[in-house]
Amino acid sequence: MLDVPEWPGHRAGQHLDIRLTAEDGYRAEREYSIASAPGEPVAITVERLDDGEVSPYLTEELHTGDALELRGPVGGYFVWGPEDGGPLLLVAGGSGIVPLRAMLRHRVRSGSEVPARLLYSSRTLEDVIYRAELEGHDEGVEVVHTLTREQPAGWTGYTRRVDAELLGEVAWPVGESPLAFVCGPTSFVETVADGLVELGYSPERIKTERFGATGGK
Amino acid sequence: MSFISRGFRGRRRDSEVDPSRVPPGQYVTDDFPVLSAGPTPHTPIEEWTFSIVAGDERKTWTWEEFRALPHETVTVDIHCVTRWSKLDTIWDGVSVDTLLEQVDHDAPYVLASSDGGYTTNLPIEDVTDGKAWIAFGYGGEMLEPEHGGPARLLVPHLYFWKSAKWVRGLGLRDENEPGFWETNGYHLYGDPWLEQRYAGD
Numbered sequence: 001m002l003d004v005p006e007w008p009g010h011r012a013g014q015h016l017d018i019r020l021t022a023e024d025g026y027r028a029e030r031e032y033s034i035a036s037a038p039g040e041p042v043a044i045t046v047e048r049l050d051d052g053e054v055s056p057y058l059t060e061e062l063h064t065g066d067a068l069e070l071r072g073p074v075g076g077y078f079v080w081g082p083e084d085g086g087p088l089l090l091v092a093g094g095s096g097i098v099p100l101r102a103m104l105r106h107r108v109r110s111g112s113e114v115p116a117r118l119l120y121s122s123r124t125l126e127d128v129i130y131r132a133e134l135e136g137h138d139e140g141v142e143v144v145h146t147l148t149r150e151q152p153a154g155w156t157g158y159t160r161r162v163d164a165e166l167l168g169e170v171a172w173p174v175g176e177s178p179l180a181f182v183c184g185p186t187s188f189v190e191t192v193a194d195g196l197v198e199l200g201y202s203p204e205r206i207k208t209e210r211f212g213a214t215g216g217k
Numbered sequence: 218m219s220f221i222s223r224g225f226r227g228r229r230r231d232s233e234v235d236p237s238r239v240p241p242g243q244y245v246t247d248d249f250p251v252l253s254a255g256p257t258p259h260t261p262i263e264e265w266t267f268s269i270v271a272g273d274e275r276k277t278w279t280w281e282e283f284r285a286l287p288h289e290t291v292t293v294d295i296h297c298v299t300r301w302s303k304l305d306t307i308w309d310g311v312s313v314d315t316l317l318e319q320v321d322h323d324a325p326y327v328l329a330s331s332d333g334g335y336t337t338n339l340p341i342e343d344v345t346d347g348k349a350w351i352a353f354g355y356g357g358e359m360l361e362p363e364h365g366g367p368a369r370l371l372v373p374h375l376y377f378w379k380s381a382k383w384v385r386g387l388g389l390r391d392e393n394e395p396g397f398w399e400t401n402g403y404h405l406y407g408d409p410w411l412e413q414r415y416a417g418d
Contacts, residue, residue: 019242020222020225020227021219021220021221021222021225022221022222022225022226022227023221025219026227026229027227027241027242028225028227028244029242029300030300031299031300053227053228053244057222057224057225061224061225062224066222066223066224067220067222067223068222069220069222074402074415075401075402076400076401076402077254077397077398077401078254186250186251186252186363190251190257190363193255193256193257194256194257196256197256203255203256203258203333204255204334206255206256207254207255208253208254208255208256210250210251210252210253
Protein backbone atom coordinates (compact mmCIF):
# COMPACT_ATOMS: atom_id res chain seq x y z
CA MET A 1 0.00 0.00 0.00
CA LEU A 2 1.39 3.32 -1.00
CA ASP A 3 0.87 6.71 0.56
CA VAL A 4 1.00 9.10 -2.37
CA PRO A 5 0.66 12.80 -1.63
CA GLU A 6 -1.56 14.55 -4.16
CA TRP A 7 -2.54 11.33 -5.89
CA PRO A 8 -5.06 12.52 -8.50
CA GLY A 9 -7.28 9.46 -8.23
CA HIS A 10 -7.42 6.58 -10.63
CA ARG A 11 -9.79 4.30 -12.53
CA ALA A 12 -10.07 0.58 -12.04
CA GLY A 13 -7.72 -1.14 -14.46
CA GLN A 14 -5.11 1.59 -14.68
CA HIS A 15 -1.50 1.08 -13.76
CA LEU A 16 1.35 3.09 -12.36
CA ASP A 17 5.06 3.17 -13.15
CA ILE A 18 7.68 2.60 -10.49
CA ARG A 19 11.23 3.86 -10.88
CA LEU A 20 14.13 2.62 -8.80
CA THR A 21 17.43 4.50 -8.73
CA ALA A 22 20.66 3.06 -7.35
CA GLU A 23 23.33 5.23 -5.74
CA ASP A 24 25.37 5.40 -8.91
CA GLY A 25 22.37 6.66 -10.84
CA TYR A 26 21.49 3.33 -12.46
CA ARG A 27 17.72 3.17 -12.98
CA ALA A 28 15.10 0.56 -13.58
CA GLU A 29 11.43 1.25 -14.31
CA ARG A 30 8.46 -1.07 -14.47
CA GLU A 31 4.67 -0.88 -14.68
CA TYR A 32 2.30 -2.35 -12.10
CA SER A 33 -1.47 -2.53 -12.21
CA ILE A 34 -3.21 -0.69 -9.41
CA ALA A 35 -4.86 -3.26 -7.14
CA SER A 36 -7.17 -0.91 -5.28
CA ALA A 37 -10.42 0.70 -6.36
CA PRO A 38 -10.89 4.39 -7.05
CA GLY A 39 -11.18 6.17 -3.72
CA GLU A 40 -9.08 3.63 -1.83
CA PRO A 41 -5.42 4.20 -0.98
CA VAL A 42 -3.21 3.34 -3.92
CA ALA A 43 -2.03 -0.24 -3.71
CA ILE A 44 -0.12 -2.54 -6.00
CA THR A 45 0.39 -6.29 -5.83
CA VAL A 46 3.78 -7.47 -7.01
CA GLU A 47 4.63 -10.99 -8.08
CA ARG A 48 8.24 -11.80 -7.44
CA LEU A 49 9.92 -13.05 -10.60
CA ASP A 50 13.02 -15.18 -10.01
CA ASP A 51 14.92 -13.43 -12.75
CA GLY A 52 13.33 -10.07 -12.11
CA GLU A 53 15.20 -6.88 -11.46
CA VAL A 54 12.54 -4.77 -9.79
CA SER A 55 10.14 -7.32 -8.30
CA PRO A 56 12.70 -8.89 -5.95
CA TYR A 57 13.50 -5.42 -4.60
CA LEU A 58 9.84 -4.54 -4.10
CA THR A 59 8.93 -7.85 -2.49
CA GLU A 60 12.04 -8.48 -0.38
CA GLU A 61 13.98 -5.29 0.24
CA LEU A 62 11.44 -2.52 0.49
CA HIS A 63 10.40 -1.71 4.08
CA THR A 64 7.46 0.21 5.46
CA GLY A 65 8.56 3.82 5.54
CA ASP A 66 10.79 3.59 2.45
CA ALA A 67 10.21 6.07 -0.33
CA LEU A 68 9.34 5.00 -3.84
CA GLU A 69 9.32 7.06 -7.00
CA LEU A 70 6.23 6.48 -9.06
CA ARG A 71 4.17 7.98 -11.79
CA GLY A 72 0.55 7.58 -12.69
CA PRO A 73 -2.16 6.65 -13.10
CA VAL A 74 -1.62 5.53 -16.65
CA GLY A 75 -3.93 4.01 -19.21
CA GLY A 76 -7.33 4.93 -20.52
CA TYR A 77 -8.46 1.83 -22.33
CA PHE A 78 -8.30 -1.20 -20.03
CA VAL A 79 -10.56 0.42 -17.46
CA TRP A 80 -14.03 -0.27 -16.12
CA GLY A 81 -16.56 1.68 -14.16
CA PRO A 82 -20.26 0.97 -13.56
CA GLU A 83 -21.13 3.48 -16.28
CA ASP A 84 -19.61 1.03 -18.78
CA GLY A 85 -22.25 -1.55 -17.92
CA GLY A 86 -22.00 -5.24 -18.52
CA PRO A 87 -22.56 -8.02 -17.85
CA LEU A 88 -18.87 -8.22 -17.06
CA LEU A 89 -16.67 -11.16 -17.88
CA LEU A 90 -13.29 -10.96 -16.20
CA VAL A 91 -10.72 -13.59 -17.14
CA ALA A 92 -7.46 -13.69 -15.20
CA GLY A 93 -4.33 -15.77 -15.63
CA GLY A 94 -2.03 -15.69 -12.60
CA SER A 95 -1.11 -12.15 -11.58
CA GLY A 96 -3.46 -10.90 -14.29
CA ILE A 97 -6.02 -10.88 -11.48
CA VAL A 98 -4.67 -7.56 -10.15
CA PRO A 99 -6.46 -5.00 -12.36
CA LEU A 100 -9.58 -7.18 -12.44
CA ARG A 101 -9.65 -7.25 -8.65
CA ALA A 102 -9.56 -3.43 -8.70
CA MET A 103 -12.60 -3.53 -10.98
CA LEU A 104 -14.47 -5.87 -8.63
CA ARG A 105 -13.63 -3.70 -5.62
CA HIS A 106 -14.87 -0.67 -7.54
CA ARG A 107 -18.07 -2.51 -8.40
CA VAL A 108 -18.69 -3.21 -4.73
CA ARG A 109 -17.76 0.24 -3.48
CA SER A 110 -19.95 1.96 -6.04
CA GLY A 111 -22.94 -0.23 -5.22
CA SER A 112 -23.19 -1.33 -8.84
CA GLU A 113 -25.44 -4.23 -9.67
CA VAL A 114 -23.78 -5.02 -12.98
CA PRO A 115 -23.51 -8.82 -12.97
CA ALA A 116 -19.93 -10.04 -13.07
CA ARG A 117 -18.25 -13.37 -13.63
CA LEU A 118 -14.60 -13.95 -12.90
CA LEU A 119 -12.76 -16.88 -14.42
CA TYR A 120 -9.41 -17.15 -12.68
CA SER A 121 -6.68 -19.55 -13.70
CA SER A 122 -3.91 -20.38 -11.22
CA ARG A 123 -1.41 -23.20 -10.90
CA THR A 124 -2.39 -24.23 -7.38
CA LEU A 125 -4.73 -23.03 -4.65
CA GLU A 126 -1.77 -21.41 -2.87
CA ASP A 127 -1.15 -19.28 -5.97
CA VAL A 128 -4.62 -17.76 -5.84
CA ILE A 129 -4.26 -14.12 -4.87
CA TYR A 130 -7.03 -12.40 -2.82
CA ARG A 131 -8.62 -15.76 -2.27
CA ALA A 132 -10.71 -14.88 0.79
CA GLU A 133 -11.79 -11.57 -0.69
CA LEU A 134 -12.96 -13.23 -3.88
CA GLU A 135 -14.88 -15.84 -1.90
CA GLY A 136 -16.62 -13.10 0.03
CA HIS A 137 -18.44 -11.50 -2.90
CA ASP A 138 -22.22 -11.39 -3.04
CA GLU A 139 -24.23 -13.28 -5.61
CA GLY A 140 -23.75 -10.51 -8.17
CA VAL A 141 -20.22 -11.81 -8.68
CA GLU A 142 -19.62 -15.43 -9.67
CA VAL A 143 -16.07 -16.64 -9.24
CA VAL A 144 -14.89 -19.71 -11.12
CA HIS A 145 -11.41 -21.01 -10.46
CA THR A 146 -9.36 -23.39 -12.47
CA LEU A 147 -6.28 -24.91 -10.84
CA THR A 148 -4.08 -26.19 -13.57
CA ARG A 149 -1.15 -27.92 -11.87
CA GLU A 150 -2.31 -29.25 -8.54
CA GLN A 151 -5.63 -29.34 -6.73
CA PRO A 152 -6.47 -29.91 -3.07
CA ALA A 153 -8.22 -33.10 -2.03
CA GLY A 154 -11.91 -32.94 -2.73
CA TRP A 155 -11.59 -30.21 -5.35
CA THR A 156 -14.60 -30.28 -7.65
CA GLY A 157 -13.70 -27.31 -9.81
CA TYR A 158 -11.88 -27.11 -13.13
CA THR A 159 -8.45 -28.62 -13.32
CA ARG A 160 -7.18 -27.60 -16.71
CA ARG A 161 -5.93 -24.57 -18.59
CA VAL A 162 -8.67 -22.38 -19.97
CA ASP A 163 -9.70 -23.61 -23.40
CA ALA A 164 -12.56 -22.81 -25.76
CA GLU A 165 -14.82 -25.40 -24.16
CA LEU A 166 -14.25 -24.15 -20.63
CA LEU A 167 -14.89 -20.62 -21.79
CA GLY A 168 -18.09 -21.73 -23.45
CA GLU A 169 -19.28 -23.13 -20.13
CA VAL A 170 -18.41 -20.08 -18.07
CA ALA A 171 -18.72 -17.02 -20.27
CA TRP A 172 -21.88 -14.94 -20.50
CA PRO A 173 -23.97 -15.80 -23.54
CA VAL A 174 -23.25 -13.51 -26.45
CA GLY A 175 -26.86 -12.39 -26.55
CA GLU A 176 -26.35 -10.45 -23.34
CA SER A 177 -23.76 -8.23 -25.03
CA PRO A 178 -21.13 -8.85 -22.38
CA LEU A 179 -18.02 -6.75 -21.85
CA ALA A 180 -14.87 -8.83 -21.38
CA PHE A 181 -11.55 -7.96 -19.76
CA VAL A 182 -8.76 -10.50 -20.11
CA CYS A 183 -5.45 -10.15 -18.30
CA GLY A 184 -2.45 -12.41 -17.84
CA PRO A 185 0.50 -13.90 -19.67
CA THR A 186 0.39 -13.44 -23.40
CA SER A 187 -0.32 -17.02 -24.43
CA PHE A 188 -3.20 -17.16 -21.94
CA VAL A 189 -4.67 -13.93 -23.26
CA GLU A 190 -4.29 -15.10 -26.85
CA THR A 191 -6.16 -18.36 -26.16
CA VAL A 192 -8.91 -16.65 -24.22
CA ALA A 193 -9.41 -13.74 -26.63
CA ASP A 194 -9.53 -16.09 -29.62
CA GLY A 195 -11.93 -18.33 -27.70
CA LEU A 196 -14.27 -15.45 -26.92
CA VAL A 197 -14.23 -14.30 -30.54
CA GLU A 198 -15.13 -17.84 -31.56
CA LEU A 199 -18.05 -17.80 -29.13
CA GLY A 200 -19.27 -14.75 -30.97
CA TYR A 201 -18.08 -12.02 -28.64
CA SER A 202 -17.63 -8.76 -30.45
CA PRO A 203 -13.86 -8.03 -30.67
CA GLU A 204 -14.45 -4.41 -29.65
CA ARG A 205 -15.98 -5.68 -26.42
CA ILE A 206 -12.94 -7.78 -25.53
CA LYS A 207 -10.24 -5.74 -23.85
CA THR A 208 -6.90 -7.35 -23.23
CA GLU A 209 -3.84 -6.64 -21.17
CA ARG A 210 -0.85 -8.90 -21.38
CA PHE A 211 2.12 -9.11 -19.14
CA GLY A 212 5.03 -11.28 -18.27
CA ALA A 213 7.72 -12.65 -20.51
CA THR A 214 6.82 -14.71 -23.53
CA GLY A 215 9.86 -16.91 -23.90
CA GLY A 216 9.66 -16.14 -27.59
CA LYS A 217 12.40 -14.81 -29.83
CA MET B 218 19.83 15.78 -4.47
CA SER B 219 18.06 13.35 -6.73
CA PHE B 220 16.03 10.47 -5.43
CA ILE B 221 17.83 7.28 -4.43
CA SER B 222 15.94 4.06 -3.74
CA ARG B 223 17.39 2.76 -0.48
CA GLY B 224 19.05 -0.61 -0.92
CA PHE B 225 18.48 -0.91 -4.67
CA ARG B 226 21.41 -2.20 -6.62
CA GLY B 227 19.81 -3.42 -9.79
CA ARG B 228 21.08 -6.07 -12.06
CA ARG B 229 23.65 -4.63 -14.40
CA ARG B 230 23.11 -6.13 -17.78
CA ASP B 231 25.56 -7.51 -20.33
CA SER B 232 28.49 -5.25 -20.83
CA GLU B 233 28.20 -6.36 -24.45
CA VAL B 234 25.24 -4.06 -24.85
CA ASP B 235 26.34 -0.58 -25.80
CA PRO B 236 24.41 1.63 -23.37
CA SER B 237 24.10 4.35 -26.01
CA ARG B 238 21.70 2.03 -27.85
CA VAL B 239 19.30 1.87 -24.91
CA PRO B 240 16.96 4.84 -24.47
CA PRO B 241 16.34 6.19 -20.95
CA GLY B 242 14.19 3.97 -18.73
CA GLN B 243 14.45 0.93 -21.02
CA TYR B 244 15.87 -2.52 -20.38
CA VAL B 245 17.09 -4.92 -23.04
CA THR B 246 15.27 -8.22 -23.50
CA ASP B 247 15.96 -11.29 -25.63
CA ASP B 248 12.28 -12.01 -25.52
CA PHE B 249 9.74 -10.60 -27.96
CA PRO B 250 6.80 -9.60 -25.75
CA VAL B 251 3.34 -9.35 -27.21
CA LEU B 252 1.09 -6.56 -26.07
CA SER B 253 -2.24 -5.63 -27.54
CA ALA B 254 -5.50 -3.97 -26.58
CA GLY B 255 -7.79 -6.60 -28.00
CA PRO B 256 -7.97 -9.97 -29.77
CA THR B 257 -5.63 -10.79 -32.66
CA PRO B 258 -7.42 -10.22 -35.97
CA HIS B 259 -7.25 -12.96 -38.60
CA THR B 260 -8.02 -11.47 -41.99
CA PRO B 261 -7.73 -14.13 -44.70
CA ILE B 262 -4.91 -13.26 -47.06
CA GLU B 263 -7.15 -13.35 -50.11
CA GLU B 264 -9.20 -10.55 -48.54
CA TRP B 265 -6.20 -8.51 -47.39
CA THR B 266 -5.52 -5.19 -49.05
CA PHE B 267 -3.35 -2.23 -48.20
CA SER B 268 -4.36 1.28 -49.21
CA ILE B 269 -2.96 4.78 -49.22
CA VAL B 270 -5.64 7.42 -49.18
CA ALA B 271 -4.84 11.02 -50.01
CA GLY B 272 -7.92 13.19 -50.35
CA ASP B 273 -9.96 11.71 -53.19
CA GLU B 274 -7.10 9.58 -54.39
CA ARG B 275 -6.86 6.01 -53.23
CA LYS B 276 -4.28 3.43 -54.24
CA THR B 277 -4.84 -0.15 -53.14
CA TRP B 278 -2.65 -3.25 -53.32
CA THR B 279 -3.77 -6.83 -52.92
CA TRP B 280 -1.43 -9.22 -51.10
CA GLU B 281 0.04 -10.45 -54.40
CA GLU B 282 0.55 -6.92 -55.65
CA PHE B 283 2.08 -5.88 -52.35
CA ARG B 284 4.48 -8.84 -52.30
CA ALA B 285 5.57 -8.05 -55.84
CA LEU B 286 6.88 -4.65 -54.77
CA PRO B 287 10.58 -4.11 -54.08
CA HIS B 288 11.33 -4.92 -50.48
CA GLU B 289 14.32 -4.94 -48.18
CA THR B 290 15.68 -6.61 -45.09
CA VAL B 291 16.55 -4.26 -42.27
CA THR B 292 18.10 -4.73 -38.85
CA VAL B 293 16.81 -2.28 -36.28
CA ASP B 294 16.42 -1.76 -32.53
CA ILE B 295 12.88 -1.49 -31.22
CA HIS B 296 11.64 0.18 -28.05
CA CYS B 297 8.32 -0.46 -26.35
CA VAL B 298 6.75 2.14 -24.09
CA THR B 299 6.33 -0.57 -21.44
CA ARG B 300 10.10 -0.37 -21.17
CA TRP B 301 11.52 -3.35 -22.99
CA SER B 302 13.90 -2.81 -25.87
CA LYS B 303 15.01 -5.45 -28.32
CA LEU B 304 18.17 -4.88 -30.31
CA ASP B 305 19.13 -6.04 -33.77
CA THR B 306 15.71 -7.22 -34.83
CA ILE B 307 15.52 -8.31 -38.45
CA TRP B 308 12.52 -7.43 -40.59
CA ASP B 309 11.51 -7.78 -44.22
CA GLY B 310 9.30 -5.10 -45.61
CA VAL B 311 8.36 -2.64 -48.28
CA SER B 312 9.57 0.87 -47.61
CA VAL B 313 6.71 3.29 -47.03
CA ASP B 314 8.52 5.57 -49.52
CA THR B 315 7.87 2.96 -52.24
CA LEU B 316 4.15 2.99 -51.47
CA LEU B 317 3.81 6.76 -51.08
CA GLU B 318 5.51 7.32 -54.44
CA GLN B 319 2.42 5.88 -56.12
CA VAL B 320 0.15 8.59 -54.84
CA ASP B 321 0.11 12.35 -55.20
CA HIS B 322 0.26 13.61 -51.70
CA ASP B 323 1.13 16.73 -49.92
CA ALA B 324 -0.31 16.34 -46.43
CA PRO B 325 1.82 16.79 -43.31
CA TYR B 326 0.48 13.81 -41.30
CA VAL B 327 -0.55 10.22 -41.68
CA LEU B 328 -2.98 8.10 -39.72
CA ALA B 329 -2.23 4.40 -39.90
CA SER B 330 -5.24 2.16 -39.52
CA SER B 331 -5.43 -1.54 -38.77
CA ASP B 332 -7.79 -4.48 -38.60
CA GLY B 333 -9.64 -4.35 -35.31
CA GLY B 334 -9.85 -0.55 -35.38
CA TYR B 335 -6.40 0.37 -34.07
CA THR B 336 -4.98 3.64 -35.32
CA THR B 337 -1.85 5.68 -34.74
CA ASN B 338 -0.80 9.09 -36.02
CA LEU B 339 2.59 10.24 -37.30
CA PRO B 340 4.09 13.24 -39.05
CA ILE B 341 4.89 12.40 -42.69
CA GLU B 342 8.61 13.00 -42.12
CA ASP B 343 8.63 10.14 -39.66
CA VAL B 344 7.50 7.58 -42.23
CA THR B 345 9.54 8.76 -45.22
CA ASP B 346 13.19 8.86 -46.28
CA GLY B 347 13.87 5.31 -45.25
CA LYS B 348 12.42 5.56 -41.76
CA ALA B 349 9.44 3.23 -42.09
CA TRP B 350 8.30 0.01 -43.71
CA ILE B 351 5.25 -2.14 -44.09
CA ALA B 352 6.86 -5.30 -42.72
CA PHE B 353 5.72 -8.82 -43.61
CA GLY B 354 8.68 -10.76 -42.30
CA TYR B 355 10.38 -11.02 -38.93
CA GLY B 356 13.51 -13.00 -38.07
CA GLY B 357 13.60 -14.57 -41.50
CA GLU B 358 10.04 -15.94 -41.30
CA MET B 359 6.66 -14.59 -42.29
CA LEU B 360 5.35 -12.26 -39.58
CA GLU B 361 3.12 -14.14 -37.14
CA PRO B 362 -0.37 -12.85 -36.36
CA GLU B 363 0.51 -12.24 -32.70
CA HIS B 364 3.25 -9.86 -33.80
CA GLY B 365 1.10 -8.11 -36.34
CA GLY B 366 1.08 -10.44 -39.32
CA PRO B 367 0.37 -10.55 -42.20
CA ALA B 368 1.85 -7.04 -42.19
CA ARG B 369 2.52 -4.26 -39.74
CA LEU B 370 3.88 -0.77 -39.91
CA LEU B 371 7.49 -0.60 -38.71
CA VAL B 372 8.78 2.75 -37.44
CA PRO B 373 11.69 1.84 -35.19
CA HIS B 374 12.78 5.34 -34.21
CA LEU B 375 9.56 5.89 -32.23
CA TYR B 376 8.00 3.85 -29.42
CA PHE B 377 6.71 0.63 -30.85
CA TRP B 378 3.00 1.41 -30.39
CA LYS B 379 3.49 3.57 -33.49
CA SER B 380 4.42 0.41 -35.45
CA ALA B 381 0.79 -0.50 -35.95
CA LYS B 382 0.14 -4.22 -36.10
CA TRP B 383 -2.29 -5.61 -38.70
CA VAL B 384 -1.97 -2.38 -40.68
CA ARG B 385 -4.32 -2.01 -43.64
CA GLY B 386 -3.80 1.57 -44.69
CA LEU B 387 -2.24 4.97 -44.33
CA GLY B 388 -4.45 8.02 -44.60
CA LEU B 389 -2.80 11.32 -45.44
CA ARG B 390 -4.12 14.00 -43.15
CA ASP B 391 -3.91 17.74 -42.71
CA GLU B 392 -4.26 17.46 -38.94
CA ASN B 393 -2.26 15.39 -36.48
CA GLU B 394 -5.30 13.42 -35.34
CA PRO B 395 -4.52 11.37 -32.21
CA GLY B 396 -4.83 7.64 -32.76
CA PHE B 397 -5.80 4.90 -30.33
CA TRP B 398 -3.13 5.10 -27.63
CA GLU B 399 -2.67 8.80 -28.19
CA THR B 400 -6.32 9.21 -27.20
CA ASN B 401 -5.81 6.95 -24.19
CA GLY B 402 -3.09 8.86 -22.36
CA TYR B 403 -0.03 8.26 -24.48
CA HIS B 404 2.19 10.86 -26.13
CA LEU B 405 1.27 12.28 -29.52
CA TYR B 406 4.77 11.76 -30.94
CA GLY B 407 6.59 9.13 -28.84
CA ASP B 408 10.34 9.71 -29.12
CA PRO B 409 12.02 7.10 -26.88
CA TRP B 410 15.20 9.20 -26.61
CA LEU B 411 13.20 12.02 -25.03
CA GLU B 412 11.14 9.52 -23.03
CA GLN B 413 7.89 10.79 -24.51
CA ARG B 414 5.71 8.04 -23.13
CA TYR B 415 2.59 9.81 -21.92
CA ALA B 416 0.62 12.88 -22.89
CA GLY B 417 2.34 15.93 -21.51
CA ASP B 418 5.82 14.40 -21.36
